[in-house]
Amino acid sequence: MDQVGLVKRQFGHRARLALSPAQAAVLDGQAHTARTAWNLLHEWWQLCRRDQRTLAAADAVIRQARKEMDWLGQLPAQAAQAVLKTYFQAWKNCWEGRAEAPEFKARFRTPLALDIPQGRDLQVVRVHRRWGMVNIPKLGRVKFRWTKDLPVGRRADKDNRITGARLVKDALGWHIAFRISVLEPAPAPHTGPEVGIDAGITIPLALSDGTDFHHEPWLTEKEQARLLELERRAAHQKSCRTPGEPTSRRLQHTYDQIAGLRAKAKRRHLDWQHQTTTTIAKTYGTVVVEQLPITNMVKSAKGTVDHPGTGVAQKSGLNRVIHAEAWGRTTGFLEYKTRRHGGSLHKVPAPGTSQRCHACKTITPGSRESQATFVCKNEACGWSGNADTNAARNVLADYRAGHALAPAAGRCSRQTRKRAKPPTAR
Ligand SMILES: [Zn+2]
Numbered sequence: 001m002d003q004v005g006l007v008k009r010q011f012g013h014r015a016r017l018a019l020s021p022a023q024a025a026v027l028d029g030q031a032h033t034a035r036t037a038w039n040l041l042h043e044w045w046q047l048c049r050r051d052q053r054t055l056a057a058a059d060a061v062i063r064q065a066r067k068e069m070d071w072l073g074q075l076p077a078q079a080a081q082a083v084l085k086t087y088f089q090a091w092k093n094c095w096e097g098r099a100e101a102p103e104f105k106a107r108f109r110t111p112l113a114l115d116i117p118q119g120r121d122l123q124v125v126r127v128h129r130r131w132g133m134v135n136i137p138k139l140g141r142v143k144f145r146w147t148k149d150l151p152v153g154r155r156a157d158k159d160n161r162i163t164g165a166r167l168v169k170d171a172l173g174w175h176i177a178f179r180i181s182v183l184e185p186a187p188a189p190h191t192g193p194e195v196g197i198d199a200g201i202t203i204p205l206a207l208s209d210g211t212d213f214h215h216e217p218w219l220t221e222k223e224q225a226r227l228l229e230l231e232r233r234a235a236h237q238k239s240c241r242t243p244g245e246p247t248s249r250r251l252q253h254t255y256d257q258i259a260g261l262r263a264k265a266k267r268r269h270l271d272w273q274h275q276t277t278t279t280i281a282k283t284y285g286t287v288v289v290e291q292l293p294i295t296n297m298v299k300s301a302k303g304t305v306d307h308p309g310t311g312v313a314q315k316s317g318l319n320r321v322i323h324a325e326a327w328g329r330t331t332g333f334l335e336y337k338t339r340r341h342g343g344s345l346h347k348v349p350a351p352g353t354s355q356r357c358h359a360c361k362t363i364t365p366g367s368r369e370s371q372a373t374f375v376c377k378n379e380a381c382g383w384s385g386n387a388d389t390n391a392a393r394n395v396l397a398d399y400r401a402g403h404a405l406a407p408a409a410g411r412c413s414r415q416t417r418k419r420a421k422p423p424t425a426r
Contacts, residue, residue: 007186008159009340010179013150015132017167017174018143026139027167027174031112033075035105037083040065042104045087058084076137082115112169119162119179124152134176136167144176151182159183171256171263187342190285196396197280197289198353199327200388202372205276208392213276218265227261230254273330281337288399289331290350290391347405348398358393359383 019027044061045053062080066072072080090102116122116137123135132146151160164179196208205213219227237251247255280287331345338345356363357374360381367377374387383390398404 005186006183008181009184010163010181011336012177012179013148014168014175014177015144015147016172017134017176018131018145019174023139023142024174027114027136027169028112030075030079030138031114031167031169032107033072034079034083034114035107035110035112037062037065037072037075037080038087039104041084041087042102055084055088058088074138076116078117078121078137079115082117085117086115114167116165116167119164122162122165122178124150124162124178126150126152134165150178150180171259187340190338190341190343192283192285192343194286194396194399195280195284195288196392196394196399197287198388198391198395199290199323199330200371200391203386203388205330206386206388206392207280208389208396210389212386212388215272218268219261223261223264227258230258230261234258269326270329273326273333277330277333277337281334281341281343284338285343286346286399287334287338287343288346288348288395288404289334290353290395291347291405346399348395348403349405350395353394353398354387354391356394357381357383358390358397361397 041058041061044058048057059081062084066075066077066080075083087102090099093099094101121135121137124132126132126146127143128146130146131143132150132152133141134144136142149155150162151157152162156162160182161180162178163181166177166179168175168177193209198206200206203212204215207213217224234251234254237248237254241248241251331347335345352363355368357367357376357378360376360378360383362376362378362381364376364378367375368387369375370387372387373384374390375384376382
């Protein structure tokens with residue numbers, strides 16, 4: 001690097017787009033086309049001979065399809081290329097153990113999204129204290145809320161610029177997520193203490209020094225009651241529908257309201273994750289987390305024949321997925337935030353961290369009493385305390401004993417994949 005003491009930092013920034021209903025409909029259409037292009041690629045891949053599955057061959061397939069099918073043409077060429085790249089990356093992620101194999105994208109379950117891979121296509125300018133303008137291919141100039149100083153205009157150069165963007169639709173409408181790359185002064189090495197973290201079920205985040213991070217339920221009691229009512233209403237409206245008929249406007253409205261409440265919960269969850277991970281990254285120099293084995297987590301929730309777990313349904317179903325996703329995000333946030341504050345994040349394989357006693361380092365049968373409390377049944381020890389704190393201390397001890405997975409490679413190890421499905425699928 002030619003400039004000493006400067007480091008490149010890449011980050012994202014999300015802003016809400018101010019679209020007219022007609023413009024939103026255009027983006028909806030493009031996103032569905034991108035999804036279909038993905039499905040087309042996936043079909044091709046499955047029919048293709050192994051040695052013919054090359055990027056060049058796939059590119060030819062997409063080009064040919066764009067010529068033959070008019071509707072594919074509504075997708076900007078760059079966005080089509082981005083689908084191709086994402087598809088191949090998805091296989092790479094799968095082979096390296098970071099994600100499951102790519103699948104077909106269903107119309108209703110797939111979040112709508114579109115890539116604008118080239119930053120220069122965006123031509124972002126600030127037009128007002130609170131508004132910016134961005135160019136969206138095949139749509140034109142669109143206003144977005146300006147809430148962060150972006151490197152545009154005179155402030156942009158080859159080291160400080162917007163490198164691309166992704167358009168994403170959620171219950172609150174279309175957003176733009178900018179990818180930004182800047183050069184900034186390197187942080188001084190963090191001299192803070194070492195800490196182990198456990199993602200518990202009773203405590204969202206338990207730290208080895210005894211600190212706990214709690215949160216209120218993401219929806220208030222009133223909102224939860226409303227969600228339940230809406231879900232019942234949707235089920236009823238769905239049952240009244242004649243098979244084969246398109247979704248009624250009333251049912252669609254109910255779905256939208258449900259999605260709105262869920263988006264609200266997710267936004268609060270994200271806020272909390274950002275706050276806690278920032279606090280952790282500022283306080284501790286070395287942060288150690290467990291590489292969460294999802295399969296083990298389900299097992300522990302189900303308990304054994306002799307000691308069945310409680311609330312199995314909640315723990316092993318939807319909650320498990322949310323839990324794994326949340327943990328993936330937390331470690332992702334910690335990874336870049338610790339680096340930004342001069343610290344580091346390390347991952348250790350998880351086996352035994354919740355069954356082992358951190359004080360005497362043994363796994364004694366029957367030691368864990370419940371989800372919340374750990375009581376060591378080793379007569380010489382007898383430590384008891386919070387089960388999640390115990391696990392967090394084991395995580396730290398494993399790191400100190402040199403069991404940390406190599407950075408990044410930890411996520412790619414095939415051994416880890418066999419043992420557990422890593423939670424991050426991005
Ligand atoms: Zn013990």
